[in-house]
Amino acid sequence: MARFLGISGKINRVFFSTSSIVQTITKPSILLVNHGYPPLFNAGSEVYTQTLAVRLNRSRKTSAVSIIAREQDPFRADFLIRQAQDEHDSTIPIFLINHAREAPYQRFVNTDIDRCFKNLCQNLDPKPNIVHFGHLNHLSLTLPQSAKDILDAKIIYTLHDYWLMCPRGQFLINGVASTFTNQEPYQLCTGQDDKICASKCFTSRFATGTTTNKDREMDYWTWWINERMRTVRQACDTIDMFIAPSLHLQKRFIDEFGLPPEKVKYLPYGFDRSILTHRQRIRSLNDPLTFGYIGRHSPSKGINLLLEAAQQIVQTHPELANQFRIVIYGRPDSTTTSNLQTMAKTSGITVEWRSEYKNSEIIARVFNHVDYIVVPSIWNENSPLVIHEAQQCRVPVITANQGGMSELVKDGVNGLLFTHRNVSSLAQVILRAIQQPDLLDKLNQHGYLYSNDEQVPSIESHVDQLIDLYSTLTKGDVEERINLQPKPIESLSAPRRITFDTNPDDCNFSCIMCEQHSEHSPHQKARKEAKIRRRRMDFDIIKQVVAETVSLGLEEIIPSTMGEPLMYRDAKGRTFEDIIKLCRDYNIKLNLTTNGSFFSPQGHSGISYVMQK
Numbered sequence: 001m002a003r004f005l006g007i008s009g010k011i012n013r014v015f016f017s018t019s020s021i022v023q024t025i026t027k028p029s030i031l032l033v034n035h036g037y038p039p040l041f042n043a044g045s046e047v048y049t050q051t052l053a054v055r056l057n058r059s060r061k062t063s064a065v066s067i068i069a070r071e072q073d074p075f076r077a078d079f080l081i082r083q084a085q086d087e088h089d090s091t092i093p094i095f096l097i098n099h100a101r102e103a104p105y106q107r108f109v110n111t112d113i114d115r116c117f118k119n120l121c122q123n124l125d126p127k128p129n130i131v132h133f134g135h136l137n138h139l140s141l142t143l144p145q146s147a148k149d150i151l152d153a154k155i156i157y158t159l160h161d162y163w164l165m166c167p168r169g170q171f172l173i174n175g176v177a178s179t180f181t182n183q184e185p186y187q188l189c190t191g192q193d194d195k196i197c198a199s200k201c202f203t204s205r206f207a208t209g210t211t212t213n214k215d216r217e218m219d220y221w222t223w224w225i226n227e228r229m230r231t232v233r234q235a236c237d238t239i240d241m242f243i244a245p246s247l248h249l250q251k252r253f254i255d256e257f258g259l260p261p262e263k264v265k266y267l268p269y270g271f272d273r274s275i276l277t278h279r280q281r282i283r284s285l286n287d288p289l290t291f292g293y294i295g296r297h298s299p300s301k302g303i304n305l306l307l308e309a310a311q312q313i314v315q316t317h318p319e320l321a322n323q324f325r326i327v328i329y330g331r332p333d334s335t336t337t338s339n340l341q342t343m344a345k346t347s348g349i350t351v352e353w354r355s356e357y358k359n360s361e362i363i364a365r366v367f368n369h370v371d372y373i374v375v376p377s378i379w380n381e382n383s384p385l386v387i388h389e390a391q392q393c394r395v396p397v398i399t400a401n402q403g404g405m406s407e408l409v410k411d412g413v414n415g416l417l418f419t420h421r422n423v424s425s426l427a428q429v430i431l432r433a434i435q436q437p438d439l440l441d442k443l444n445q446h447g448y449l450y451s452n453d454e455q456v457p458s459i460e461s462h463v464d465q466l467i468d469l470y471s472t473l474t475k476g477d478v479e480e481r482i483n484l485q486p487k488p489i490e491s492l493s494a495p496r497r498i499t500f501d502t503n504p505d506d507c508n509f510s511c512i513m514c515e516q517h518s519e520h521s522p523h524q525k526a527r528k529e530a531k532i533r534r535r536r537m538d539f540d541i542i543k544q545v546v547a548e549t550v551s552l553g554l555e556e557i558i559p560s561t562m563g564e565p566l567m568y569r570d571a572k573g574r575t576f577e578d579i580i581k582l583c584r585d586y587n588i589k590l591n592l593t594t595n596g597s598f599f600s601p602q603g604h605s606g607i608s609y610v611m612q613k
């Protein structure tokens, strides 16, 4: 067996049999394409794409996973391609196409992006036979056809919102309200129509504003919408399978958009359940009940509804003002956040604003500090990830009786429902939660509604189902290759556990039975006599080995068993803390043998210190 670096930066694997026949793996090679990728973008489709990439790569059922996404760097040339690596799995190459100066809603076809995409596809090694799209906004609607032309790949598209059906993406009317029409901002849209799209969502924002050209501009935008929808349908024709994470979305794409039912598979999102454990909500008797919001601060998320509902409660029940508080988590948005903060300040309610967090820290940063999660979105959400995450941790969810939100919450069972976009109804529900403290204990007994154990689908089972789907779609191709080539004589895999001899010469004890540090042991004496420095493994070696093996099956590591691992410090000052962080980053176990005599700065013993970490 040998490994070599391909031009994509990916480690390619080939197998040598005794007769020196070289054979490539026949497992599917996956290319994931999305309009953004963490850590540059952290919204739903981006986080999902990253989780999927890492798990597909770790599954050992794919031959390669690579990513094409965009970045927005105004200081670099347009359409420059930069290669990066996934932050959790450095064997996954990411190709970022710079696209920083786009005019919104002008180009649904972008020939420059298309050229970059084709160029990358031509050079990927191994050649992908599955291209799985997450979102094409900010890219180009021509990419599915290009993937077919260049790679002859099967095309899959996960529906994260309504962007294919609605040019604005959320069926939320987003034009500028006019004093003449008295149009309310962010009304729910009843359906796509070229003329209505042009008048309600486009001309009021993008036309010149002159009255003389009004009709001409209306005609232009009606034509633009028509062209856009025609191009969307062309793209849809090249897609072999759509994945709908909610029944609500599946139904709308079939009933309203006319996708063939056999081409829209319902597959709920999968979650890394290992980061959604050990929630500890400790609330003393007088602590206020805490309602948390997680997510972007954009108007469609309805944070203003939550603040207005809280204000209503304080106005009608001033005695409850100190009995609850609102905590808003998420990346601030320049104008929206400051307006929301002003609204909160003048409303007499207690609101705390907390920054964005890494998803792996959701328990420690969010769920340990809230009693309810509120999802007040004013659009018909697809299948909010945060509802799943809260349910896995048994945090009851308050959300609207609409769209993919109500699909996940049963009123009075695992959460509470309010009338969509209705402040008074939301206020009533929050009031009920405050006035009935026992309700919380009842609601947090239940989690996800669609499994016997009430756990959300795991990312592993989600990936298995996707791989089944990939295999079904590529069946013909794989069989053909198998007929042409002999079977691999071995498969590349890593051990489940690796022991690193990090610092065998360090120990603060000299136990009599220890073969290294006992006073009867010759080893340390010999080392000192020979003036050999204490052996300390460079942390970069540990890091590189973990990065290379984690996708091949590594599950846990053991730092030095002969020395005391908590005394580890390499020549560059990296310590045991860095080893803990490494394990957390790669989601692998740390198998620790310690003499337990070390104390954290807070006075915890070595073992509890590590547990705490």
Ligand code: SF4
Pocket (backbone or CB within 6 Å): 165, 166, 167, 168, 169, 170, 171, 172, 173, 174, 189, 190, 191, 192, 193, 196, 197, 198, 200, 201
């Ligand atoms: S009018 Fe058109 S663009 Fe606006 S929300 Fe409705 S479908 Fe979307």
